[in-house]
Amino acid sequence: MPAEHILSLTVNGEPTRRLVPAHRTLLDYLRDDLDLTGTKHGCDVGDCGACTVLVEGVARLSCITLAVEMEGRAIRTIEGVAQGATLHPVQQAFDTHVASQCGYCTPGIVLALIALLEEDPHPDDATLKNTLGSNICRCTGYTKILAAAREAAGRGPGEAR
Ligand code: FES
Ligand code: FES
Known part of the structure; x- marks a missing residue:
């Protein structure tokens, strides 16, 4: 197997083509080769969700994905979520509910919720909690994150379903 590959993929709507080592993760490719540092290193073993793209x-953990596996695919990172100065509704809900503290987990959680809501715009609480359970937040206790997720799902912040 060659040690390096020419990798072509689309990131946030922009075509990219780079020579990458066969062992480089998608996370390192995004952060180090493309300077898209909104995607975070957390555990680096697939447990925390900080690296979600x-x-x-479809939500995927970039720390356990090889960049070369992504040949020809379309990737969306947190940098591609807002439209100019207009936040995505999930980001807006996080802002409204002050659902970030240090913010380290926020890109991964926002992207995981976007993936869920694009498939099911009105998920119930069990589904929201199941999605949030894949992303570790060490600051917030999840109360405000759940309130934001409920709002993004079209409900009031305390409105369980
Ligand atoms: S950094 Fe990828 S799951 Fe934790
Ligand atoms: S806001 Fe700090 S880890 Fe979630």
Whole structure:
């Protein structure tokens, strides 16, 4: 197997083409090669969700994904979520409910919720909690994150379903 590959993929709507080592993770490719540092290093073993990105709209852990596996795919990172100065509704809900403290987990959680809501715009609480359970937040206790998630799902912050 060659040690390096020419990798072509689309990131946030922009085509990219780079020579990458076969062992480089998608996370390192995004952060170190493309300077897209909104995607975070957390555990680096697939447990915390900080490195979540969307691959063809599906949430994926970039720390345990090889960049070369992504040949020809469309990737969306947190940098591609807002439209100019207009926040995505999930980001807006986080802002409204002050659902970030240190913010380290926020990109991964926002992207995981976007993936969920694009598939099911009105998920129940069990589904929201199941999604949030894949992303570790060490600051907030999740109360405000759940309130933001409920709002993004079209409900009031305390409105369980
Ligand atoms: S950094 Fe990828 S799951 Fe924790
Ligand atoms: S806001 Fe700090 S880890 Fe979630």
